[in-house]
Amino acid sequence: MIGPLQLPSKTRISIVGVGYVGLPLAVALADAGYSVTGYDTNASRLEELKRCNPSVETITPEELRRALEAGTFVPTSDPSVLSESRVVVIAVPTPLSPDRTPDTSAVESAAELVAEHAAAGTLVVLESTSYPGTTRSLLLPKLEGTLGRVGHDFYLATVPERIDPGNRRYNLATIPRLIGGVTAACSEMARAFYARIVTECHVVSSPEVAEMAKLLENAFRNVNIALASELAILCERAGLNVYEIVRAAATKPFGFMSFVPGIGVGGECIPVDPVYLTWYARRAGAPMLLLERAIETNESMPLHAMERIEATLRADGLGLDGARILVLGVSYKPDVADMRNSPALAVMRELQRRGALLSYHDPLVPSLKLGDTALTSQELTPDVLRDASLCVVLTAHSDLDQPRIRQLTPRFLKLVSP
Ligand SMILES: NC(=O)c1ccc[n+]([C@@H]2O[C@H](COP(=O)([O-])OP(=O)(O)OC[C@H]3O[C@@H](n4cnc5c(N)ncnc54)[C@H](O)[C@@H]3O)[C@@H](O)[C@H]2O)c1
Known part of the structure; x- marks a missing residue:
């Protein structure tokens, strides 16, 4: 010893x-x-x-x-x-x-x-x-x-x-x-x-307790993000501001933790670790149905984001096919360059499948591949902003000058929290 x-x-x-x-x-x-x-x-x-x-x-x-x-x-x-x-x-x-x-x-x-x-x-x-x-x-x-x-x-x-x-x-x-x-x-x-x-x-x-605790932490995030995203869809229907509601609920000093809705979950942890847990649970004969449903909800959010973009264009008599969509922010969360499992990419794939002409701006991601298409990050010049049918924020990096963009672009949509 x-x-x-x-x-x-x-x-x-x-x-x-x-x-x-x-x-x-x-x-x-x-x-x-x-x-x-x-x-x-x-x-x-x-x-x-x-x-x-x-x-x-x-x-x-x-x-x-x-x-x-x-x-x-x-x-x-x-x-x-x-x-x-x-x-x-x-x-x-x-x-x-x-x-x-x-x-x-x-x-x-x-x-x-x-x-x-x-x-x-x-x-x-x-x-x-x-x-x-x-x-x-x-x-x-x-x-x-x-x-x-x-x-x-x-x-x-x-x-x-x-x-x-x-x-x-x-x-x-x-x-x-x-x-x-x-x-x-x-x-x-x-x-x-x-x-x-x-x-x-x-x-x-034991090691098993540490391994399970880590999975619980990320399953907790996955479930709560899914809950916030489902609430956001309901609020869209009900004409309510989901962010104001989350902020209001967060004034309770106990029993509540803030999670904000988004366009899905990304990175190496939140979309992946919960699947390790549901796989383990099914193998053990005790399926975690709530978590399985949350994973599905989060994975469906890029499609919902695409539908909101489509609806915004439709309101002005435009369709996705041939629309010039400028995506602002593509990494999986603000102020990081990590593209792994980025839900922004999933949204872009859906838009591309429906014939949209895509470009993007992300100072942290100089280039990316979307299927066979290679894209490079665009400078936000007045011409680029004016030429877009729609500018959509998919990842809100902290240095994005949103007031300027709103001023110059014909249509602006923000699908993530302020
Ligand atoms: N990224 C996060 O925020 C984060 C947070 C907490 C936990 N984790 C977990 O930590 C682990 C590592 O994640 P990461 O984000 O650092 O991954 P990463 O991909 O950034 O880094 C892993 C590194 O391991 C190297 N590698 C792969 N196979 C190897 C091998 N057989 N021998 C030696 N090197 C090898 C890769 O080349 C890479 O450089 C994962 O289990 C992840 O779930 C990640």
């Missing part, structure tokens, strides 16, 4: 997968004085990192440059670095397969890599989001095969990442961490490690 986690400065720590989640963790650990290697299988991503381009909002180029220049963070494609690491954190993607079941292949191949290279005594942490049982059934057997007995010869815990890219109030250091070790010794090792970079750790009784 190995003693308490000793992490003198310069201890080597490896992060497997340095994207939205792994990169800020790597830089936080580097800032705390550790020698951090970021292992990644994507060669172009590693090249970008070496050029001080984080490509994610969870870290600034200056923060990355500082860690690279200090030599405390080294991006690499060489898995042998894992053998010198006292701690290995896995932060690889957990998307959906085409048949909408959990795709845990990256977690499994990362676990195989760690099993092959890591040394005895290593603390292995899974930060990726997945269904309950992932750590115990997919990681543990592989690691035990080469590293020995868990809780004695090596340590394994689930510590789901809860970061919210673009959130200026809460960051990696101030969001409390859930710690679910396979044994009590594993939890203690993981707690001692995270206590060095976050202000609060909450130890739970």
Whole structure:
């Protein structure tokens, strides 16, 4: 049995997968004085990192440059670095397969890599989001095969990442961490490690509790966004302002949390993690019907957005076919560049299918592909604004000059919250 986690400065720590989640963790650990290697299988991503381009909002180029220049963070494609690491954190993607079941292949191949290279005594942490049982059934057997007995010869815990890219109030250091070790010794090792970079750790009784709690958090968001969106559709019929109603309800100091309607949900978490949960629930014979319905509602919202655009044009005797639609904001939420599962793209696809001629403006997304069509972000010149049949805000970045656009364009529609 190995003693308490000793992490003198310069201890080597490896992060497997340095994207939205792994990169800020790597830089936080580097800032705390550790020698951090970021292992990644994507060669172009590693090249970008070496050029001080984080490509994610969870870290600034200056923060990355500082860690690279200090030599405390080294991006690499060489898995042998894992053998010198006292701690290995896995932060690889957990998307959906085409048949909408959990795709845990990256977690499994990362676990195989760690099993092959890591040394005895290593603390292995899974930060990726997945269904309950992932750590115990997919990681543990592989690691035990080469590293020995868990809780004695090596340590394994689930510590789901809860970061919210673009959130200026809460960051990696101030969001409390859930710690679910396979044994009590594993939890203690993981707690001692995270206590060095976050202000609060909450130890739970098992990895399954931590995995399920993370899914509950994102299922809660998915359900409440769906509720707000259904209310918005009702308010459109009833001639009421849904935002005013949500603001009014939010004056209650307890028992209510504000969620605003939109054109759907995007990113890697809110549209995906709830499907991990409904898949797990059906497999366990206890379907979560409310959540399944919420997922459907959120997925139907881009179609509703398209219908509102069509109705706006129809009111002026125009149709979608041949209409010049200028979309304002295409990333999945304001002030981030992330396009993954962006509902704005889903709206654009629907518009394109109905013959609309699309262009867009998004300073964070210089170009995008819509089917076979390549589009580049347009400058909002007076000519561009005047030429559009309709300008529609699908993602409201904070620097969008809406009063100016309203003044210059013949038709303006905003489908997301102010
Ligand atoms: N993005 C978020 O806001 C967020 C928040 C909380 C949790 N999560 C979860 O964290 C996990 C990672 O998400 P992300 O957004 O950082 O993904 P990402 O795509 O931004 O980054 C993942 C990185 O892992 C690399 N990778 C893929 N397979 C690999 C492998 N086998 N070995 C090594 N590297 C590999 C990819 O090249 C990529 O650079 C997911 O489970 C996600 O659900 C994401």
